Amino acid sequence: MVNQHLTPAGAPVAQCSDESGCTVLSCAVCLKEVPADAIKVTDAQDYVLHFCGLDCLDAWRQQSSSSGGT
Secondary structure (H helix, E strand, O other), X not given: OOOOOEOOOXXXXXXXXXXXXXXXXXXXXXXXXXOHHHOOOHHHHXXXXXXXXXXXXHHHHXXXXXXXXX
């Protein structure tokens, strides 16, 4: 799978599952704790991707779209 998520500098963003010292959170935790209206905040997107994974990032973005966050 090609990593389509890049930092503002253009570097690929590693998922938490790719690192040995990272605790992976459940997607439900991320969807609950990271507000949908933070979709435009780069750090929030990076947090969801890093700690919850690509599938959760997509779910979080969909949640944001349906709540009017974009």
